[in-house]
């Protein structure tokens with residue numbers, strides 16, 4: 001089910017799940033913001049194996065999940081970390097809490113209260129994890145673009161802290177070392193290449209040692225070629241697709257004319 005939201009202000013509103021946002025003045029589609037548990041453009045098993053191994057000798061890992069939408073993404077990561085750590089008999093507390101942030105106030109309002117909007121395809125996955133999610137009888141607002149609302153049980157919910165934030169300004173608070181910045185499937189909404197390059201450069205400058213940037217498949221398309229930008233700024237590929245090492249030595253980047 002897809003619902004339609006009238007956006008009454010000229011500034012774009014960002015929404016999540018299956019909501020669509022239209023610019024009220026032009027009536028044109030601005031955004032179709034989707035997310036879901038274990039979104040397929042990241043190999044979650046490989047990613048979590050990589051994190052556990054990379055940070056095996058680190059006491060604290062700072063995870064920031066920007067553009068977290070309704071929380072599906074940080075919950076996917078938390079679930080996989082707990083599952084893998086239990087199997088390996090290692091402690092995963094150092095990865096928590098995950099700092100999850102989004103510019104969409106409505107999504108963050110819901111997430112902070114432990115609610116997860118779901119559609120039919122989500123429900124299949126959610127029912128596989130009764131220890132973490134339970135279906136509520138709440139009838140979703142039309143503008144959420146979902147079929148049902150699920151409650152996230154506190155054991156999982158407590159692994160994530162949600163905050164309303166714009167990555168462009170909030171990025172300045174990231175800790176310099178042992179940080180993982182997830183910023184996936186949202187760069188297309190930044191204001192063109194200038195803002196995208198700016199963000200890639202800021203992240204590169206702020207993160208010093210042992211840090212990663214994780215993007216999504218939407219960052220590797222012709223209209224939004226973030227992957228080439230990352231290479232300009234010295235980010236290097238890791239064995240996991242869409243996961244990049246942030247360079248420790250800050251190289252002079254190729255000339256950019258603004």
Ligand SMILES: C[S@@+](CC[C@H](N)C(=O)[O-])C[C@H]1O[C@@H](n2cnc3c(N)ncnc32)[C@H](O)[C@@H]1O
Pocket residue numbers: 014015016017032033034035036039066067068069070073101102103104107165166167168183184185186189190216
């Ligand atoms: C397509 S969803 C991606 C959600 C999730 N990262 C994923 O890959 O499934 C895009 C999200 O980016 C958020 N967003 C857009 N611009 C943002 C910004 N400047 N700062 C933080 N979040 C932003 C939107 O609100 C929306 O929830």
